[in-house]
Amino acid sequence: MSLNLSGITLTYPDGEHRLTALDQVSLDVPRGTLTAVIGPSGSGKSSLLAVAATLVTPDAGTVTVDGVTTAGLSRGELTELRRRRIGIVFQQPHLLPSLTAAEQLQLMARIDGRSPAKARGRALELLAAVGLTAQAGRRPHRLSGGQRQRIGIARALMNDPTLLLVDEPTSALDHERGAAVVDLITRLTHERATATVLVTHDRTHLTGADRIAEVHDGRLTVPVAGR
């Protein structure tokens, strides 16, 4: 199992009380499958993603990524876990304006200390996988919103993660481009055997999801078959 959340409770300070954002949430995501997490605004979707990304420590429960249980790991060990095993696709890809599409990806590998030649090869391979070979040399201002989001997806795969976490990838896109981005994430999940969690408030694109889990008031309902 590449992601296992077990009995996760997360609270935030709320005046004199605490607000329960996640309430006894458990979720298993095997490699090569896509679990969509849907729910209304404020239900706890981003909190769930932040816990799975090991960016937020829950009050209770355990997070296991690729067989590694995060409890007791130091900050440095958690950073290493994220760098090696977790890819994150954000709502907005936040590309650097001065870098070409290929350079956006190569930067990830540079940070990781990989050789420039290998990084370039990997970046071009991933840009091909997301259909952007012809755009490899373009800077973000010459790309569409959908193309920029595809770069964000390719960038998240640079470290060959086992866990791919995707936060509302279609929020800035029209219906057609949104559907294409979700289809792409579904295909890459199967091709690259990632355990993928895709958070969205929009269930219209989710025909390819292996499971759809619903979160309401911090509680996750037992996932039902998505197809």
Ligand SMILES: Nc1ncnc2c1ncn2[C@@H]1O[C@H](COP(=O)(O)OP(=O)(O)OP(=O)(O)O)[C@@H](O)[C@H]1O
């Ligand atoms: N840093 C924080 N401090 C206090 N409360 C927070 C914090 N982050 C989130 N919350 C609260 O926790 C609950 C869950 O929030 P969360 O952002 O996980 O929901 P969401 O489903 O992702 O919402 P949206 O779809 O609007 O992004 C909400 O009631 C929210 O107000």
